[in-house]
Amino acid sequence: MQQYFVDEELHSGQQITLDDDVIYHLVKVLRKDSSYTFRICDDSGKIFHAHLIDKNSCIIEDLTGENNELESDITCILSLIKNDKFELCIQKLVELGVKRIVPYEAVRSVVKIKDNKKLERLRKIAREAAEQSHRNLIPEITEPADLKDLEKYKSEANYICYESETNIADIGPSSSITYIIGPEGGFEDREYENICRMGFESVSLGKRILRAETAAIYMTSIIAGKCQ
Numbered sequence: 001m002q003q004y005f006v007d008e009e010l011h012s013g014q015q016i017t018l019d020d021d022v023i024y025h026l027v028k029v030l031r032k033d034s035s036y037t038f039r040i041c042d043d044s045g046k047i048f049h050a051h052l053i054d055k056n057s058c059i060i061e062d063l064t065g066e067n068n069e070l071e072s073d074i075t076c077i078l079s080l081i082k083n084d085k086f087e088l089c090i091q092k093l094v095e096l097g098v099k100r101i102v103p104y105e106a107v108r109s110v111v112k113i114k115d116n117k118k119l120e121r122l123r124k125i126a127r128e129a130a131e132q133s134h135r136n137l138i139p140e141i142t143e144p145a146d147l148k149d150l151e152k153y154k155s156e157a158n159y160i161c162y163e164s165e166t167n168i169a170d171i172g173p174s175s176s177i178t179y180i181i182g183p184e185g186g187f188e189d190r191e192y193e194n195i196c197r198m199g200f201e202s203v204s205l206g207k208r209i210l211r212a213e214t215a216a217i218y219m220t221s222i223i224a225g226k227c228q
């Protein structure tokens with residue numbers, strides 16, 4: 001069942017006008033009419049059933065009462081890597097339940113986010129993945145960060161995934177968790193040491209060298225599996 005997000009608080013019985021792009025998707029792409037029940041999530045995370053009542057508005061029906069969010073707030077600081085792989089990570093990490101993704105300009109990142117257009121595209125991918133996975137919120141894609149910005153994204157528990165580490169990630173329960181994944185070329189030595197000095201615990205994801213996108217998805221799966 002298709003889900004859409006709206007930027008307002010809703011209540012059952014209310015009639016609302018839907019954005020043109022939602023109407024276009026429902027009516028032109030999915031070719032649905034007033035008999036089709038879909039889901040609307042409001043800006044406080046409440047998910048309702050709804051159906052069209054005319055060509056651009058719908059009625060809000062019963063509250064589903066669903067909470068599809070993880071118990072912990074997860075932040076992934078994801079080094080900028082090649083576009084298609086970075087976009088794949090955004091989509092998969094949203095499906096897996098992260099709350100925030102910080103595009104990190106690592107020392108060895110060859111890709112940069114030069115303009116807002118790129119950031120808007122990433123946020124659109126996050127919104128669509130949140131709709132498809134029936135999230136109660138759209139995860140935040142922050143402004144690009146560099147090393148000095150990382151402190152502000154720390155959580156109760158903080159990890160840096162490092163392929164030369166031997167200590168296998170033993171992620172304990174925490175109300176909030178932040179972890180950082182390096183770029184295709186890995187962390188530069190001094191960069192790694194600075195991040196550890198900020199209080200990020202160095203953890204291994206096993207003996208094999210994973211691609212950045214594999215490491216991001218795998219680390220998120222480990223954490224999400226512990227706080228469903």
Ligand code: SAM
Pocket residue numbers: 160161162163164180181182183184185186187203204205206207208209210211212215
């Ligand atoms: N040194 C790597 C190489 O030789 O290809 C380059 C970095 S790896 C492609 C990209 C990132 O994925 C790393 O910076 C690290 O954050 C993460 N990563 C990959 N394998 C890992 C492992 N076994 N344990 C922990 N992190 C890993």
